[in-house]
Amino acid sequence: MSEPRLVRNPLVAKGSVRSLVDGSRAFHRSMPDYRPTPLTALPAAAARLGVGSVHAKDESRRMGMPSFKILGASWATYRTLLAYLGHTADSGIELADLKTELASRPGLRLVSATDGNHGRAVARMAALLGLSAHILVPEDMVAARIDAIAAEGAKVEVVRGGYDDAIRRSAELADTDSLVVSDTSWEGYVDPPSWVIDGYSTMIGEILDDIDAGTVPRPSVVVAQIGVGAFAAAVARGFRNSAGTRLVGVEPTDADCVTASIEAGGITTIPGPQRSNMAGLNCGTPSVIAWPDVSGGYDTFVTVTDTAAEDAMRLMYADEVVSGESGAAGLAGLLTHARELGLGPDDHILVFSTEGATDTANFNRVTGAALAGE
Structure with missing residues (x-):
């Protein structure tokens, strides 16, 4: 495993970042169990970091799922099916x-290929719409996550290798x-990947509403x-238009495909398979459609260990925020690189707890909790 590192982004160009596409929000509001998720204060984290405040967007209970992925998966599924049936995006079906x-x-x-939460969300959408689902997962996925996908009614195929191998297999099935x-x-x-990004705008819109309302500080x-x-x-x-706000991207030390690509000056595939316990981040190749906004929008990239x-x-x-390994990665980046990032008491920080305890046994081992499985 390589050592954690911090890379200042030489490619940053915030003016090139595309605008937020907010077309999914009305769709999500029409779905069962939709409600905005909380922005929760983390005073213990703020004290540890020596900053003014830390708030986490807690996605452990998003529309009956243990992660934010249902936002992107639902909108992309909806748009994919509209296109398949010959309907326009604004058909209102x-x-x-x-x-x-x-x-x-x-x-x-x-x-769909998945390292956990996205595939489960696609399977949930298939079940809601009366369709079958075939989900490809890497061979090192823990049984709890496989079982959760299967419980949605999907067929789960374990692919030899890592996430990138599962992606290749999914493309073969199209x-x-x-x-x-x-x-x-x-x-x-x-x-579909561009629609996934658009689907996440619902969560970002909720955050911006809270900031504009003054219920949380504007993040630095x-x-x-x-x-x-x-x-x-x-x-x-x-x-993209938030003056004075620094964006920091976080990856595992052994699944640092974006950081490696920033260092190389363009999209790079790193050797795999990736084996971090941050399973949702075990990716070896950046998304082509996401790359322009990620490479242009972030000031700094950092890598972190499983520990x-x-x-x-x-x-x-x-x-009192239940966050899985991938969900806690953002805070891990701050804990690891606080000094290099120059954090201080005037900083107000926003992190994303993107998942709950999707591997309950490991969560209980790490935290000493006694949560029941999903």
């Missing part, structure tokens, strides 16, 4: 009507009856964890 129309196509299925809903892009496949530092970059791209879009992620999980739990 509701989910119930879409399900009725899809009933005449019994062989249709949704396909045909007229198998629609791939991926959160990463590759040559010739860009629309925003920290986002990075897998392929879809979520990080949405964050960059949301804060640091576990430390951050415990610190967040001290403030």
Whole structure:
């Protein structure tokens, strides 16, 4: 495992970052169990870092799912199916009507590769719409996450290798009856991943509403964890015009494909498979569609160890936020690199707890909690 490092971004060009696309918000509001998730103060983290405040967007209970991924997966699934059926994006078709129309196509299925939460969310959408789902996962995925995907009614195929290998397998399955809903892009496949990014704008919009209302301080530092970059791209879009706000991207030390690409000056694939306990971030190649916003929008990139992620999980739990390994990665980046980042008492920090305890046994081991499984 390589040592944690901090890289100042020589490619930063915030004027090039695209605007936030907020078309998904009305759609999400129409879905079962939608409500804005909380922005929770983390006083223990603020004291540890020596900053004015830390707030976490707590995505451990998003529309009945243990992560934010349902936002991107639901919108991308909806848009993919509209396109498949020949409907325009502004057709206004509701989910119930879409399900009725899809009933005449019994062989249709949704396909997705995942390192956990995205695939589960795609499977949930398939179940809501009466479709089957085929989800590809890397061979090192823990049983709890596989079982959670299967519990949504999906067929789960374990692929030898890592996340990138699962992505390649999902692309091989694409045909007229198998629609791939991926959160990463590759040559010739860009629309669904772009819709995933757009879907995350609902969460960013909730945060900006709270900031504008004065219920939380305007952040001087925003920290986002990075897998392929879809979520990080949405964050960059949301804060592109926020003067005085620094954006920091965080990756595991052995799944640092974006940081390595920044250092190389362009998209780079790192050797794999990636084996961090931050399973949602175990990616070897940045998303082509996310890259312009990520490379242009972030001031700094940092990498963190699994040990640091576990430390951050415990610190967040001290403030009653249940955050999984990937969910705590942003705070881990601050704990690891606070001095280099120059954090001080005038800083107000926003982090994203992107998932709850998706591996309950490990969460309990790390934090000493006694949570029941999902």
